[in-house]
Amino acid sequence: MELLSSLGDGFAIALTWQNLLLALLGCFLGTIMGALPGLGPSNGVAILIPLAFTMGLGATPSLILLTSVYYGAMYGGRISSILLNIPGDEPAMMTCLDGHPMAKKGLAGEALSLSGVASFVGAFFATWGLILLAPQLVKIALLFGPAEYFALFALAFMTLGGVSSTNQAKSAFAAALGLGLATIGVDTQTGVPRFTYGEVHLYDGLDFLVAIVGLFALSEVFIFLEHRKGKSDMEGGKLSIGRLYPPMSMLKQCTPTMLRTSFLGFIAGVLPGAGASLGSFISYSMEKRLVDKEGTFGTGDPRGVAAPEAGNNAAAGGALVPMLALGVPGSGTTAVLLAVLLSLNITPGPLLFTENPDVVWGLIAALFIANFMLLAMNIPMVGLFTRLLMVPSRILMPIVAMVSFVGIYGISGSSFDLLVMIGFGVLGWLLRKLDVPLVPIILGTLLGNTMENNLRRAVTIDNGDWLTLIDSPLSIVLWTIAIIGFVLPLIIGARVKAKMYQNREDLDAITD
Amino acid sequence: MSDRIFGVFGILLAIVFAVSAVAIEESFLSDAVGPKVFPLIIAAILGLSSAVIAWRPDPEPDWPAFDRLAEVFAAVVVLILYAKFLPVAGFVIATMIVAAYLAWRLGSSLLEAIAVGIGTSVGIYVIFHLILGLSLARGPLGF
Numbered sequence: 001m002e003l004l005s006s007l008g009d010g011f012a013i014a015l016t017w018q019n020l021l022l023a024l025l026g027c028f029l030g031t032i033m034g035a036l037p038g039l040g041p042s043n044g045v046a047i048l049i050p051l052a053f054t055m056g057l058g059a060t061p062s063l064i065l066l067t068s069v070y071y072g073a074m075y076g077g078r079i080s081s082i083l084l085n086i087p088g089d090e091p092a093m094m095t096c097l098d099g100h101p102m103a104k105k106g107l108a109g110e111a112l113s114l115s116g117v118a119s120f121v122g123a124f125f126a127t128w129g130l131i132l133l134a135p136q137l138v139k140i141a142l143l144f145g146p147a148e149y150f151a152l153f154a155l156a157f158m159t160l161g162g163v164s165s166t167n168q169a170k171s172a173f174a175a176a177l178g179l180g181l182a183t184i185g186v187d188t189q190t191g192v193p194r195f196t197y198g199e200v201h202l203y204d205g206l207d208f209l210v211a212i213v214g215l216f217a218l219s220e221v222f223i224f225l226e227h228r229k230g231k232s233d234m235e236g237g238k239l240s241i242g243r244l245y246p247p248m249s250m251l252k253q254c255t256p257t258m259l260r261t262s263f264l265g266f267i268a269g270v271l272p273g274a275g276a277s278l279g280s281f282i283s284y285s286m287e288k289r290l291v292d293k294e295g296t297f298g299t300g301d302p303r304g305v306a307a308p309e310a311g312n313n314a315a316a317g318g319a320l321v322p323m324l325a326l327g328v329p330g331s332g333t334t335a336v337l338l339a340v341l342l343s344l345n346i347t348p349g350p351l352l353f354t355e356n357p358d359v360v361w362g363l364i365a366a367l368f369i370a371n372f373m374l375l376a377m378n379i380p381m382v383g384l385f386t387r388l389l390m391v392p393s394r395i396l397m398p399i400v401a402m403v404s405f406v407g408i409y410g411i412s413g414s415s416f417d418l419l420v421m422i423g424f425g426v427l428g429w430l431l432r433k434l435d436v437p438l439v440p441i442i443l444g445t446l447l448g449n450t451m452e453n454n455l456r457r458a459v460t461i462d463n464g465d466w467l468t469l470i471d472s473p474l475s476i477v478l479w480t481i482a483i484i485g486f487v488l489p490l491i492i493g494a495r496v497k498a499k500m501y502q503n504r505e506d507l508d509a510i511t512d
Numbered sequence: 513m514s515d516r517i518f519g520v521f522g523i524l525l526a527i528v529f530a531v532s533a534v535a536i537e538e539s540f541l542s543d544a545v546g547p548k549v550f551p552l553i554i555a556a557i558l559g560l561s562s563a564v565i566a567w568r569p570d571p572e573p574d575w576p577a578f579d580r581l582a583e584v585f586a587a588v589v590v591l592i593l594y595a596k597f598l599p600v601a602g603f604v605i606a607t608m609i610v611a612a613y614l615a616w617r618l619g620s621s622l623l624e625a626i627a628v629g630i631g632t633s634v635g636i637y638v639i640f641h642l643i644l645g646l647s648l649a650r651g652p653l654g655f
Contacts, residue, residue, distance in 0.1 A: 054646045169564035173522060176557040180529055183554070187547040190539040194547060195532055218591075221614070222584050226576050228619055394618035398611040399632050401591075405607075406636055409598065410646045418595035426588055433573045434518055456545040464544035 003131060010361030013060060014369055019362075022057070022065040023370045027377055030072020035080055035385050036396070039220065040089025041073035041316075041333040042439070046216040047400060049209060049340055050407020059344040060359050064366040066340055067320075070333050071123060071367065074276070074316045075374050078115045078309055079385055083108060091276035091312040094284040098297060098304030105300050109382070114246040114302055115309040116378040118258050122310035123371045125262040126269065126317025130324075131364060133270065134353075137325035141350040146458035147469050151478035153451040156328040159271075159485030160440050168490055170436045178444015179451070181206055188449065189456060201416045208339050208445045210408055210417050214424025215438050216336075217404040222429040224397045241383055246302075254306040257287050265311035269318020269331070276315040276331060281496075283311025317367070324348055324360060327450075332439040339446050347450075514573055519566020526559030583617060590614075602651015603641075608633040 013019065026048075033044030048069050052062040077092030082099035095115060102111035144152065157175040184195045185205030196202040223229075261283035268279035287307040288297045297304045319331040327349035329335040341348050346356060353360055378385075408421050428438060455469075462468035470476055533551035576584070594610045612629025620628060640646045 054640060055644055167565075167570060169561045169568070170570075172557060172561040173565060176554050176561060180551070180554045180558065183551050187536075190542055190547050192537050192539045192547055194536050194551065195529075222587065225587050225614075225617055226580050226584050228580070228583070228617075394615055394620045395624075395628050397618055398614040398628055399635075401614055402607055402611050402632050402636060405594070406603075406640055406646075406648065409649065410640065413647070415595045415598060418598070419592065422588060422591050422595060425591075429584065433575065434514060435570055435573065452550040455550060456543050460544040 003135065006357060006361045007131065007365060010365035013358055013362035014064065014365035019061055019064050019366060020369065022061055023068045023366055024373055026065045026068025027072040027370050027373045030069035031076035031378065031385055032388055033069065034073030034076025035389055040077065041070055042336055043216045043220055044073040045069050045333055045336045046212045047404055050213065050404065050411060054407060054410040059346050060362040062340060062344060063359065063363050066337060067363060067367060068370040070337065071316065071370050072374060074313050075116065075119045075378055078119065079112065080389060082111045082115065083386060091280050094280040094308035095305060097284065098301050101300035102302070102305060107300065109241040109244045110246050110250065111305050112382045113244055113379045114250060114254065115305050116375060117246065117251065118254065118306040118309035119313040120371060120375040121258040122262045122265055122313035123317055126266045126314040127364065127367045127371065129266045130317055130321050134321050134325040137321060138350045138353050141326050143474060146454040146461065147471060148475045148478060149454040150451060150458055150469060151475040151482065152326060152328060153447055155478050155482035155485065156443065157440060158482040160443065167435065168486060171440055174436050174438065174440035175444050178441040179448040181211065181445045182448020188453065206420065206445065207412065207417060208442070209343060209411065210421045211424050211445050212336060212339055212442055213404045213408055214421040215428035215441065217400060218421060218425025219428030219432060221397050221401045222425060223432065224393055229393055241386065244379060244382060250302050254303050257291065257303045257306050258310040261287060261307045261311040262314040265314030266318040269315030270321045276312040279315025280308035280312035284308045324352065325350065329443065335439055335443045335446065339442065342446060515569030516566050519562045522562025522565060523559055526555045526562060529558060530555035587614065587617065598649045600651070602653060603648035604633050604637055605651055607636065
């Protein structure tokens with residue numbers, strides 16, 4: 001009952017004109033960002049963060065805008081998967097398997113609208129899951145002391161590579177690099193400058209927004225330049241969309257699939273390090289095993305479209321649970337959202353629910369509203385989004401680059417930050433080439449200070465005894481999960497990853 | 513080979529980081545752990561993971577041919593110049609030139625590149641400055 005009244009308060013906040021407009025804007029921009037090949041939810045949110053700041057929005061409106069972008073991008077990812085067989089990002093990969101064959105059969109419109117409905121179902125259930133699960137998690141989190149928090153952060157880093165990671169050494173390198181970057185600046189405990197080398201600009205530390213925009217958005221521009229990918233992928237062959245609403249029989253056939261995979265995807269999202277890619281992958285695999293009696297999966301089976309879409313959108317909602325309740329993001333995009341919260345002087349975690357209930361519940365209500373808006377936007381207006389896909393990147397990428405510069409300059413007004421951002425852009429480009437994941441770097445820069453403070457507090461409370469870190473049953477459990485999460489991918493990770501890509505190669509072999 | 517070089521570079525980075533960490537001045541206000549320990553832990557992880565990367569490298573990535581590498585390098589130089597000259601030339605002019613340059617290098621014709629440059633710069637100026645009231649760099653012409 002208490003939950004429902006809190007949710008009611010949330011709706012009162014989310015239903016103001018300003019917030020509704022922001023949600024609408026976020027959904028629209030997010031769908032475009034998700035639909036464009038090469039730009040996924042993390043880049044999308046990264047590019048738009050400075051925009052939210054320059055608009056001078058408060059905490060709740062900024063969050064509403066950016067989470068709408070997040071949900072929108074998760075919806076949008078399916079459009080290029082289905083029409084072009086090019087996933088906008090990894091979670092959208094599994095949608096290619098049956099979505100593109102459907103489009104080739106002349107069922108593009110049905111595939112798009114069905115996946116829109118599946119995205120809605122997945123996100124809808126995940127938002128309910130968030131409401132029910134996050135407050136429970138908060139109760140556990142209230143038992144955490146500094147030592148447990150330190151263990152929790154370690155867990156977040158050690159499981160971040162997830163089962164789809166192929167090289168744990170590179171994930172560890174990225175996390176350490178991020179944590180190292182976080183130590184730049186004046187030490188908060190003792191006031192001594194560290195790693196500033198006399199540069200006054202560095203005394204406040206590196207602004208993680210500068211790092212995020214450089215690593216994600218600018219490096220993307222360099223990749224486009226490197227390949228001179230100036231054309232739109234839609235130029236050339238054009239698919240007709242056909243009818244925009246799925247027939248009732250198709251919806252009926254897919255309903256059990258959508259319900260099962262929403263649940264599965266949500267769990268995958270909540271688990272640290274698993275995220276949306278795994279959500280869509282296990283959803284697809286499970287459905288294939290469960291219902292594919294005639295072997296139609298991979299040839300344009302509607303259930304093969306509904307499963308990964310419900311799964312990845314549910315995972316996107318699930319990833320918000322640990323982010324809001326513990327302050328530990330479950331995926332790349334939630335790491336970027338965490339950066340936003342921290343920049344707004346809001347610290348996610350158990351206290352957020354008691355100290356800023358308006359932020360939490362306003363956000364959750366906005367997620368519901370955004371989800372309905374996305375459904376309404378994505379079924380009748382899908383034709384518009386596909387036309388936007390035709391804007392060639394030689395026009396689009398300069399705009400992306402300049403908007404990211406304006407955003408950063410608008411916040412700080414300093415050329416120094418722009419130079420740092422370019423540095424991060426080059427670093428991001430180089431690391432992507434070397435297959436080093438960027439998300440742990442962001443997470444490290446974000447959480448480094450809090451992690452260090454918790455370590456120092458824990459050890460100081462116990463008079464310098466380092467064994468305090470593994471003193472309570474709770475921290476032992478956390479460390480155990482962390483170690484399993486780090487070691488498990490070494491054993492099974494390569495197999496899962498190979499299987500994910502194998503599916504796609506099989507499909508390419510059939511469709512070529 | 514790339515990963516081996518990368519790994520060795522990472523080890524060097526870890527050493528520099530560790531040496532700088534040791535050189536951090538202790539303050540009279542110190543806790544049981546102090547400001548050096550956390551950076552030293554990080555340096556250790558950085559060094560260890562780099563060693564593993566160098567020892568067991570992944571397959572070679574697709575490095576671009578020399579001309580494409582030069583392309584990226586040129587873009588970086590242009591962007592650095594942009595950051596430097598933004599306060600001098602003003603937002604509208606500087607952005608126009610850089611956006612046009614990027615569009616041209618991504619394969620636009622000269623005419624289209626100029627149009628993209630003008631469109632991007634004026635569009636951003638109108639939306640961010642005139643509508644949202646963000647202060648952008650002012651040049652000698654006042655915009």
